[in-house]
Amino acid sequence: MPAVKPISDLQRNFDSIADSCHKTKEPVCLTKNGSASLVVMDAEVYNEQTRALTAIQEREDRIQQSIARGYDDLVKDRVRPWKQAKAEADRMRAIR
The missing domain is CATH 3.40.1620.10 (YefM-like domain)
Known part of the structure; x- marks a missing residue:
C-alpha cells in the first residue's frame, strides 16, 4: 500500500x-x-513494472494475432477435421 x-x-x-x-x-x-x-x-521498480507490462502486452498481442489467423483460416475454409489432420501428421512421422 x-x-x-x-x-x-x-x-x-x-x-x-x-x-x-x-x-x-x-x-x-x-x-x-x-x-x-x-x-x-523507485526508478528500478518502475522499470521492472514497465518491462513486465510490456511483456504481458506483447504476449496478449501474439495471442490476438493467433486468434485472428485462426478465424481467417476458418472463414477462408482452410481447416480440416482433427482426425484427418492427425492421420496426416502420423503419416509424415512414419515417413521420417
Whole structure:
C-alpha cells in the first residue's frame, strides 16, 4: 500500500521521500488539496513494472494475432477435421 503524503512534503522532504521509495520499494502517493496528484516511486521498480507490462502486452498481442489467423483460416475454409489432420501428421512421422 503506497504511503500518502501532501505534495508540499515533496518540496520540504524530498530526500526523506526518495529514501522511503528506495528502501521500501513502495510508491508514495502525493496529494494536492486532498486529492491524488502524483505518484513517486523507485526508478528500478518502475522499470521492472514497465518491462513486465510490456511483456504481458506483447504476449496478449501474439495471442490476438493467433486468434485472428485462426478465424481467417476458418472463414477462408482452410481447416480440416482433427482426425484427418492427425492421420496426416502420423503419416509424415512414419515417413521420417
